[in-house]
Amino acid sequence: xxxxxxxxxxxxxxxxxxxxxxxxxxxxxxxxxxxxxxxxxxxxxxxxxxxxxxxxxxxxxxxxxxxxxxxxxxxxxxxxxxxxxxxxxxxxxxxxxxxxxxxxxxxxxxxxxxxxxxxxxxxxxxxxxxxxxxxxxxxxxxxxxxxxxxxxxxxxxxxxx
Ligand SMILES: [Fe+2]
Numbered sequence: 001x002x003x004x005x006x007x008x009x010x011x012x013x014x015x016x017x018x019x020x021x022x023x024x025x026x027x028x029x030x031x032x033x034x035x036x037x038x039x040x041x042x043x044x045x046x047x048x049x050x051x052x053x054x055x056x057x058x059x060x061x062x063x064x065x066x067x068x069x070x071x072x073x074x075x076x077x078x079x080x081x082x083x084x085x086x087x088x089x090x091x092x093x094x095x096x097x098x099x100x101x102x103x104x105x106x107x108x109x110x111x112x113x114x115x116x117x118x119x120x121x122x123x124x125x126x127x128x129x130x131x132x133x134x135x136x137x138x139x140x141x142x143x144x145x146x147x148x149x150x151x152x153x154x155x156x157x158x159x160x161x
Contacts, residue, residue: 002031005022006036009140010045010085017052017067018038019149025052025091032069032076039080047140048087053107055100058119061126062092074101086145088138095134095149106147109134 002016015035019026028037039046054070059089067073077084079148094111094117109131116127137148 002034007140008141010047010083011038011042012047012049015048015050019051020066022065024065025050026068027054027067027073032072033053034157035073036076039077044083044148046084048077048084050087050089052091053089053090053105057092057094057096057107059092059094059115059117060121060123061118062115064123065091066157080107085140086138088136093128097147106136108136108149109136 001018002014004011004013006012013035015027016031017025017027038073052065052067054067054073056066081102087100087102087103088109089105090110092107093113093115094107095109096105096107098105111133113128114131114133116129118127130154132151134149134151136151137150139146139148153158
């Protein structure tokens, strides 16, 4: 799973954040060393793709199963932060967009169920619902990253404005 490939927009790094023991994310020293090497070997634009967010998103039930090794993960990417164009993650099953320590990020909705926008301190259970699914369409250029959220299951009538 953990791999990288070059595109006309930069190098895509696909990070394996799976913890075989739990639903939380893990980024062990071996995987950190791989990422460190990958980042050292290039000096162009980087796009990161990972399942677990390496930061809290404000939904306590999901924050407790975020990437566990977030600070050591950050230490690996921090020297290269200026050329990390975007961080894509999943796991949360919600549309979330923002910026983490200078790195822009986005998360798409799930394709099966969604996690409810429950901003309380409740950590158990995770509140879910059947808000519609969506996928993202990322448009990349030298000076811009645009992420569209596509409600592909929407069947409402189209009309002209
Ligand atoms: Fe997950």
